[in-house]
Amino acid sequence: MPINPVGEVQYQHASPTGGIRFQANPPVCNRCWREITPRNFGCASVVGEAPLPSRFEFIECTVSFRQARLTSHIESVKSAP
Numbered sequence: 001m002p003i004n005p006v007g008e009v010q011y012q013h014a015s016p017t018g019g020i021r022f023q024a025n026p027p028v029c030n031r032c033w034r035e036i037t038p039r040n041f042g043c044a045s046v047v048g049e050a051p052l053p054s055r056f057e058f059i060e061c062t063v064s065f066r067q068a069r070l071t072s073h074i075e076s077v078k079s080a081p
Contacts, residue, residue, distance in 0.1 A: 009033070011056055020046055021056040031064035042066070 004010045009028055011021040027036040034040065042065030048055035060068065 014055070019055075023057055023059065027057075027059050029061040029064050030058050031060055031068070034061050034063070036061060 009030055010024040012024055014021040028034060029036060029042075036059055040061045040063070042060040042062040044057060044059045046055050047058045
């Protein structure tokens with residue numbers, strides 16, 4: 001699992017001109033650190049600011065993805081008039 005010595009997800013180096021930092025292999029869920037497989041892949045996106053080299057791949061497994069959507073839905077229902 002690509003977790004570095006300080007307990008963070010490891011990324012490959014990006015180009016100095018603002019490339020995207022992709023996860024090292026095998027990729028893991030950014031929320032729960034489960035290894036990502038074809039069966040538990042939830043979603044992936046690029047987050048961060050361009051053109052700085054701070055953009056990176058953010059991956060969620062199906063468990064974390066569903067949990068985040070459910071939490072968002074519950075919060076929207078609570079705030080509805």
